[in-house]
Amino acid sequence: MNVLVTGGAGFIGSHLVDTLVDKGYRVVAVDNLVLGRKENLAHLSENTQFRFVEMDVRNLQGLFNLFREESFDVVFHLAANSDVQQEAIDTERDLELTFLTTYSVLECMRLSGNRQFVFASSSAIYGETEGLLDEDFGPLRPISLYGAAKLAAEGYTTAFAHNFGIKVWICRFPNVLGERATHGVVFDFINRLRKNQKELKILGNGEQRKPYLYVRDLVDALLFIWETAKEPVNCYNIGVEGVTEVTKIAQMVVEEMGLSNVCFRYSGGDRGWVGDVPRFAYDTSKLSGLGWKAPRSSEESVRIAIKRILAESPKRIIQ
Amino acid sequence: MNVLVTGGAGFIGSHLVDTLVDKGYRVVAVDNLVLGRKENLAHLSENTQFRFVEMDVRNLQGLFNLFREESFDVVFHLAANSDVQQEAIDTERDLELTFLTTYSVLECMRLSGNRQFVFASSSAIYGETEGLLDEDFGPLRPISLYGAAKLAAEGYTTAFAHNFGIKVWICRFPNVLGERATHGVVFDFINRLRKNQKELKILGNGEQRKPYLYVRDLVDALLFIWETAKEPVNCYNIGVEGVTEVTKIAQMVVEEMGLSNVCFRYSGGDRGWVGDVPRFAYDTSKLSGLGWKAPRSSEESVRIAIKRILAESPKRIIQ
Numbered sequence: 145m146n147v148l149v150t151g152g153a154g155f156i157g158s159h160l161v162d163t164l165v166d167k168g169y170r171v172v173a174v175d176n177l178v179l180g181r182k183e184n185l186a187h188l189s190e191n192t193q194f195r196f197v198e199m200d201v202r203n204l205q206g207l208f209n210l211f212r213e214e215s216f217d218v219v220f221h222l223a224a225n226s227d228v229q230q231e232a233i234d235t236e237r238d239l240e241l242t243f244l245t246t247y248s249v250l251e252c253m254r255l256s257g258n259r260q261f262v263f264a265s266s267s268a269i270y271g272e273t274e275g276l277l278d279e280d281f282g283p284l285r286p287i288s289l290y291g292a293a294k295l296a297a298e299g300y301t302t303a304f305a306h307n308f309g310i311k312v313w314i315c316r317f318p319n320v321l322g323e324r325a326t327h328g329v330v331f332d333f334i335n336r337l338r339k340n341q342k343e344l345k346i347l348g349n350g351e352q353r354k355p356y357l358y359v360r361d362l363v364d365a366l367l368f369i370w371e372t373a374k375e376p377v378n379c380y381n382i383g384v385e386g387v388t389e390v391t392k393i394a395q396m397v398v399e400e401m402g403l404s405n406v407c408f409r410y411s412g413g414d415r416g417w418v419g420d421v422p423r424f425a426y427d428t429s430k431l432s433g434l435g436w437k438a439p440r441s442s443e444e445s446v447r448i449a450i451k452r453i454l455a456e457s458p459k460r461i462i463q
Numbered sequence: 464m465n466v467l468v469t470g471g472a473g474f475i476g477s478h479l480v481d482t483l484v485d486k487g488y489r490v491v492a493v494d495n496l497v498l499g500r501k502e503n504l505a506h507l508s509e510n511t512q513f514r515f516v517e518m519d520v521r522n523l524q525g526l527f528n529l530f531r532e533e534s535f536d537v538v539f540h541l542a543a544n545s546d547v548q549q550e551a552i553d554t555e556r557d558l559e560l561t562f563l564t565t566y567s568v569l570e571c572m573r574l575s576g577n578r579q580f581v582f583a584s585s586s587a588i589y590g591e592t593e594g595l596l597d598e599d600f601g602p603l604r605p606i607s608l609y610g611a612a613k614l615a616a617e618g619y620t621t622a623f624a625h626n627f628g629i630k631v632w633i634c635r636f637p638n639v640l641g642e643r644a645t646h647g648v649v650f651d652f653i654n655r656l657r658k659n660q661k662e663l664k665i666l667g668n669g670e671q672r673k674p675y676l677y678v679r680d681l682v683d684a685l686l687f688i689w690e691t692a693k694e695p696v697n698c699y700n701i702g703v704e705g706v707t708e709v710t711k712i713a714q715m716v717v718e719e720m721g722l723s724n725v726c727f728r729y730s731g732g733d734r735g736w737v738g739d740v741p742r743f744a745y746d747t748s749k750l751s752g753l754g755w756k757a758p759r760s761s762e763e764s765v766r767i768a769i770k771r772i773l774a775e776s777p778k779r780i781i782q
Contacts, residue, residue: 239566280602282599284618285617285621285698288625291622292615292618295614295617295618296611298604299588299605299615300615302590302604302605303608303611303738307607307608418625
């Protein structure tokens with residue numbers, strides 16, 4: 145089986161590539177290396193099961209040529225802007241990197257007759273509506289441009305499914321943590337504390353509570369859903385037990401780094417940034433009904449992510 | 464008060480312009496004349512309250528210049544691809560005309576500090592899910608590319624509202640009928656019967672049932688919602704009592720045209736085209752709670768639309 149992973153050099157994408165290669169699939173990773181990094185895939189450079197193509201998936205002709213050349217059996221579409229806070233300065237970023245990338249991949253699937261599309265969606269599509277979020281939840285009123293772009297991409301995914309006979313798996317990710325991340329709360333805290341061990345800046349009031357999932361567990365869920373769910377249009381929240389407060393994450397990072405007497409300096413307000421949804425909780429009964437449960441709680445996920453990021457070369461930490 | 468209507472030369476847009484001018488507003492209509500027609504606004508050409516600008520709203524610089532020149536108090540965004548069946552041959556059409564037009568208008572509102580945005584959304588965002596559709600309904604899984612583009616536009620509307628302090632009114636239209644239409648079931652039936660009075664081609668099995676609203680009633684509802692609803696993000700279904708079956712519409716058209724012995728030839732299948740949602744019913748209690756009810760039932764709306772279209776110059780009927 146021949147698998148395409150878009151955004152394959154990225155944080156989550158590269159972990160997915162590793163797992164797919166381990167399972168014996170032939171894997172092609174496409175990435176424009178805007179957020180992805182070649183180092184994430186360096187260990188596979190000699191592996192004949194694996195091919196890396198540096199390309200922006202918005203390049204429809206280039207991508208179509210690759211589809212013709214490779215005849216993929218399934219496409220995992222992870223290419224997106226993952227640096228959500230950027231939107232404050234650049235409204236086009238998510239339009240281009242999160243939505244139009246998806247449109248381009250769907251167009252290539254239609255034109256080349258590919259029939260299996262696994263889409264990395266997000267809790268951000270739900271916006272800030274109160275309630276336990278299940279997959280049929282409405283209304284969908286995203287408050288970030290990232291969430292808007294993911295919702296736009298979901299709409300196109302279901303419309304392409306219906307019109308062109310493409311089978312789709314929409315997987316809504318929670319917050320995802322782990323090694324190879326280039327941003328996110330744990331990464332940011334470690335980065336800041338490596339520069340200044342006395343004081344830690346925390347966005348918001350620190351009371352934001354979200355479910356956090358360790359990246360390798362997420363990849364496990366993604367493959368499970370694709371292998372197990374059989375509807376023409378499948379949609380699943382990928383969740384985890386519990387939520388973790390931001391201040392608790394800061395305490396865990398300080399502890400794992402062996403620091404003490406760190407002053408937490410809160411920027412204030414009930415959210416980290418304008419488009420941040422400060423609290424949400426997934427209903428994960430649909431996915432557990434299918435047969436998958438996260439092996440770690442949210443807090444355990446945060447803990448392992450801190451350990452793994454700290455074990456990476458400090459050179460990975462970037463400004 | 465200075466009002467912008469995008470798609471102002473179109474079927475619904477031109478009726479909205481008429482009503483706004485009647486109410487004493489200064490109105491600027493923008494239209495690229497792809498689906499809109501100058502004749503729809505010809506009667507206003509000498510009116511000093513009114514200005515027509517031929518422009519594609521995807522032209523961000525041109526539109527931004529217009530925003531600076533005119534200082535609009537409110538924008539009614541109706542520019543869109545309304546010829547939904549086109550998608551079978553052109554997947555880019557709704558992306559460009561329905562979604563990217565919306566993005567461009569929202570960007571101009573952000574850049575110029577405009578703060579009131581009334582958006583013409585559609586029942587097509589709901590897709591084919593069973594149930595009485597209220598405004599909080601989920602899941603939203605459109606089956607047409609038109610519905611996908613409208614959902615994408617809704618997501619961007621709520622995200623821009625949250626991030627940039629724009630007050631928004633999302634109005635989800637049902638099927639809309641009336642004079643100045645350039646397509647749609649009544650228009651198509653009249654057009655076909657003017658060419659061949661013996662036989663009428665009907666898409667699907669004729670059992671599709673939808674709510675139909677007369678265009679001037681829709682405009683009335685749109686203005687009522689904008690004037691009355693006061694939330695930062697307002698979302699309303701604009702509905703009508705009852706639904707009308709396609710075969711019933713065909714019978715009414717035949718009757719109003721004074722014809723007899725017309726053979727109905729059904730193309731078959733349970734829907735008119737691939738992205739068609741053959742049956743749906745709106746929950747209109749939210750809008751009636753606000754104080755508006757359609758003055759005509761779905762069937763009465765179909766009837767008046769037939770009469771008004773027949774009263775138009777037959778030259779309007781195009782291939």
